[in-house]
Amino acid sequence: MSVRRRTTLRAVAAATVAVALAAGCSNANSGADKGGGAAGVLTLGKPDGPQTNNSNPFLTTSAGAVLGYRHMIYEPLAMTNMIRPTEKADPWLATEWAWEDNFTKVTFTLDGRAKWADGKPLTAADVEFTFNLLKKHPALNGDGIPFDGIAVKGKQVVLTFQESQFVNQNKIIQTFIVPKHIWEKVDNPETWPNRNPVGSGPYKLKTFTPQTTTLTATPTYWNGDTKVKELRYTAYNDNSAATTALATGKMEWSFVFMPNHKQLFIDKDPEHHQLWFPSGLGVHGLWFNTTRKPFDNPALRRAMAMVVDRKAIHVQAQATLYPEITNPTGIPLPAGEPFLAPEYENATTKPDVAGAKKVLAEAGFKLSGGVLKDPGGKPVTLTLTDPAGWNDYITGLAIIKDNIKEIGIEAKVKTQTAEAWGTDVANGNFDATLHWTNSGATPYDMYQNIMDGAIVQPIGKSSQAGNFGRFKNPEATAALKEYAGATTDAARTKALNTLQKIFVEQAPMIPTAAAPVGAEFSTKNWIGWPSEANPYAPPQHTQRTALEIVLNLKPSSK
């Protein structure tokens, strides 16, 4: 590079910097450089890449869902708390909801004060219309709720179902309600981008760009007063850009997985930067392909579950962000405390090599010279697979590999592309892999996802609905069915206790970490975030409860 070129470059750079600094105001972008609590702005976002203008609340692929701003525009009938699933939900658009006839009928009583952002009242007709919309369009019915009867009785809406909806109750009561007078004119709601969303929530869409969506507070909100006047949702292109924005305080609320969050985020402003990663009732764990020998032997799987070091996985693989699994039932604590069966209340997941060796010896496995041989005399080996680049999982596999070496099992860690891995797992073409589970209001969702014989597919046929490990246990399948259809709490408890016992003794999957619903946030401009001391909601901004958090935030006194 010649000297002259370099000076020109420098001049150009300096000029552009000057230009950028001197950037004045105009109508579209006036006030864009103001931010922070003083102006009532809260900046949040996620590394999702550029978005397209779509605010359809029922589509997982819409910008509204990906960025999470749909929760500020549309409101649910009731607000459930994922991290404290046994607590009663908070009334929202509905003041009351009463389940009857063994969860086959629910009656919603609406809050008379609720109104849409355009000033029209929100009535039972809107609720009825919304449920009919989901019933008519399976593509919008993301939770797959089997709607049946939908009727209006005065100010109440009554839903009836063919079978007990106990396990779906939270999903039903937190349905978004949309305005009938707008949606009834839409020909094809499944592909409707809904670019001027009108909801009952406290915010409305101000501007949309592929990078940033801005929402402003509606002064006429029916349910209280909003301190946050503007929400700015930014889709960063990758993790590092989002991490930088968090570190510099440009983004005040997000969830990005950072292996060294202390150094990258907390230490940049120890006074204000915080994170909290509580969990719901979903876990990550090592799924076995239970059709492959010798892993069809429950004793072998159980012995392996006894030696996996959850603490090491929690600290080294999950950077302490994913809560540790401390109970062999896999139920995350404290969220799942009330569900534990009496015999497991005091159980721990401390590695127990001696105990594992005993279990193996009783089942006819032989350990000699550091090599475990199955009853047929063949050495026990397996390949652990996960996508390349999913570093937390890969580190987890390395820890598991070391752990099971202690009982003489030789493991290889193999990485694949995410696509190939997804296909292989669904088709049952694997030995063992770290994978997540569903989560829900009770541990049922997690156990059903792992152990339900009713959804088992043969090897080679895609099993996207769950039970990738092809675990077949009639007792477990019956207990799951029993739980979902039970008519009394006692019967449900009994079924869930049975499921825990089978899960611990047969170990179809080794739970390694709870699946958190966490977030990083900054208290520099806003305070009132949920915490371990005040767990009123999971802190993540793509959950329904984000609305509760935003309404709870106050400017930090400056």
Next chain:
Amino acid sequence: MKYLLQRLAFYAVTAWAAITINFLIPRLMPGDPIQALLSRYQGQLDTKAIDSLKALFGLDEQQSMWQQYTDYWAHLLDGDLGLSFTFFPTPVSEVIGQSLPWTLALVGTTTLISFVLGTGIGVYSGWKRGSWLDGLLPVTTFISSIPYFWLGLVAIAVFAEKWTLFPNSGGYDNALVPAFDWPFISSALYHAVLPGVTIVLSAVAGWILGMRNMMVTVSSEDYVMVAQAKGLSERRVMFGYAARNAVLPNISGFALSLGFIVGGTLLVEMVFTYPGIGFQLLQAVGAKDYPLMQGVFLIITLSVLAANLLADLVYAALDPRTRKEA
């Protein structure tokens, strides 16, 4: 005329083949969009959502390959590229329309700058052989042989991380709304400096080299000698006699490079996460978004073909010899 018809027929066949391959490739790739979506959400998406997603994407209908192929053509001729999976239900044409201007502006401008700059330097260094300009050749050639993404990463490391003179990614400050006003335009220009300069640096050498070699060849021609003997000014001979003929191959090269404006930017946009069409393609591949992939490939293919056609026509117009030989 006969030459022109031959070329047109050739391009029609090529276009058909390209569009057909474009149809086949995504369908022969492993994986499926719903699996990709589930993997991306890592447990945030309940498995009960699978059925509704299948219905949504229209993947629940079993169609024969031939049926799909004829549908594909019918839609294509309507200008309908389908709906993107990643941004369902946004039409692909809209997703492309959102990102194409960024690519055209950045790469179009830098292509033009590299061409003008490179040709200019080439003219001088070819005319004044042995001057200090010759020293520029190995330097630029060296820079252009550096893998582009590495050059980009170095530029980011030095000018965006070590000295934070420029932003390290993105197309404009994300607090702004794209509008025709000063804050937005200045921000977009500011974000374009680093990727722009790296593109120019790595592309300029090719133009210099081509132009210089043609200049060297042309300056030994008799008509240049005659022009100099007539006592015309140095400038006039250089531009009016030598460069005018020497620039022909570069002109057709430029026409060709116009085609790569759309397609050749994948690396640039990946390194700088620039919101253009290359970055969109990367996302589409990651998400198994067939309609979007097809749309992007189609735009790339057609622009390359169109540029080739343009190059043929320009050359035929500028250089009578090609018309004779054809």
